[in-house]
Amino acid sequence: MQSMPTVVGNVLSRRTFRSNKNLGFAMRLMRNLTGWSDAPRKLTSLSEKIFKREEKYGAHNYHPLPVALTRGKGIYVWDVEGNKYMDFLSAYSAVNMGHSHPRLIKVLADQAEIMTLSSRAFYTNLLGEYEEFITNLFHYDKVLPMNTGVEAGETGCKLARKWAYKVKKIPDNQARIVFAEGNFWGRTLAACSSSTDPSCYAGFGPFMPGFDIVPYDDLGALEEKLKNPNTCAFMVEPIQGEAGVRVPSPGYLKGVRQLCDKYKVLFMADEVQTGLGRTGKRLCCDHESVRPDILLLGKALSGGMLPVSAVLADDAVMLGIQPGEHGSTYGGNPLACRVAITALKIIEEEKLAAHAEKLGEKFRTELAKLPKKVVKDYRGKGLLNAIIIDAKYDAWKICLKLRDHGLLAKQTHDTIIRLAPPLVITEEELMKAAEILNHVLTEMSV
Structure with missing residues (x-):
């Protein structure tokens, strides 16, 4: 046998x-x-050697949790010592389908043997197939393929400005784009220019003109900005991820849609992290049945295989861009096209959005049981959740303790721990994670 x-x-x-x-x-x-073990994870000099090598040769632009990962499968990852962990970050929701999904591995390997890149200087047999598939799935006229999430955001801003001058007839160089306070969509100069987080923008000025900021989840403040006839777009995350999984009030997105219609302003939804099943719907905007004018997708669009992003819009917006005005050498490459089609099919065929919605409700029931002395609050939708730690406790130390017990999560803004496992997690695994959380937090509360 x-x-x-x-x-x-x-x-x-x-x-x-x-x-x-x-x-x-x-x-x-x-x-x-590999069976699950409740024994504490032990790191050795092998991990320390890896940490020190990165510190010596790499730029110091990240502060990783000290664990040196070497492989992943499903919701699990393993470090160089062979310790097994539950991944509760999912590469910031890029691996919604789990690590190394076999269908994605297969199409990646198959296509890599045929062709990976031609640039957009030539047609390929796969780009049109991908464009047809994704536009039909999300019901838009056109898609502009890019690579990273921040590239999608930059593309959306350029489309909005072109529309401003060609369609809304805003005077040249006067178009304004509104962003929500607490936004995070990357670290390019444009993204820094829209940020309200000093760690993102401090020391990187001068900043891009034409950007305005309003409080998140404040329709009154938004309306005041949209009254400006030179305002062309409002970019917003349906749930703010990096800000700590900030969920807006019910009706906020519907209100945004109504105000944008009223003042002839484009509603640009940044669904790079919240989209593709993460919050319990195909798109987070679907919770309120609203359709943005510009839709930004990324991260899980490739299931974590390679950088793939997309900007979707109708012809009135998308056809403002002409040849030579925007593009990317890698955007829409054959490898990305095949992987993205398969990733989207997996989300639909495995019903990951419905699974996330169901398990998310169960998980928040467990989060409500965590010790109130340590956890001030919890929030989220689907399998994008966070716990808010009392300032008396150190969220970083909590993440280290969770690591020691086999659960990998990362804090944001000092007192918030994001909890976002791959959407293929089972109820049994989710309850095990809740047990680990309760154990660690109860231990720290003593």
Whole structure:
């Protein structure tokens, strides 16, 4: 009789994933290859060597949690010592389908053997197929393919400005774009220029003109800005991720849509982190049945395989850009197209959005049971959640304790810990994570 690892290896090596049933079987087998252990994770000099090498040769632009990962499968990752962890960050929601999803691995490998890149100097057989698929799925006329989430944001801003001058007839160089306080969409100069976080903008001026800021979740303040006839767009995250999973009041997005219609302003939704099933709907905007004029997607659009982003809009907005005015060497490359189509199919066929909605409700029920002495509040939608830590406690130290017990999460803004596992997590695994959280936080509250 073959061993469990041999069986799984045979299933995967044949690469004959003809049905979702076989795929699910393979993933369940892989997930159970290494049993879960409640024993504390121990780091050795091997990890320390990796930390020191990055410190010596790399720019000091990140402050990682000290764990040196080497592989991932499903919701789990392993470090160089072989310790197994639950991933509760999901690369900031880029791996919604779990690490190393077999369908994504297969199309990535298959397409890499055929063609990876041609640039947009030539047509390819896959770009049009991808464009047709994604525009039909999200019901827009056109898509502009890019790579990173911040590139999608930059593209959206350029489209909005072109529309401002061509359609709304705003005087040249006078167009204004409004952003919500607490926004985060990247670290380019444009993104820094719209930021209200000193760690993002301090020391990087002068900043881009034509940007205005309003408080998040404040329709009155937004209306005052939209009254300016030179305002062309409002970019907003339906839930602010990096700001600490800030969920707006019910009706906020509907109100945004109504105000944008009233003042002839483009509603630009940054769904790079909140989209693609993460909050329990295909898009977070779907919770209020609103349709943005410009939709920004990224992160999970490739399932974590490679950088893929997209900007969707109708012809009135998208056709303002002409050849030579915007582009990307890698945007819409054949590898990205095949992977993105498959990633979107996985979200739909495996019903990950509905799964996230169901498990998210159960998870927040568990978050409500966490010790009130440490956890002041919790919030979220679907499987994008956060706990707010009392300032008397150190969120960084809590994350270190969680790591020691096999759960990887990261704090944001000192007192908030984001909890966002891959959407393929099972209820049993989610309850185990809740148990770890309760144990660690109760221990720290004593």
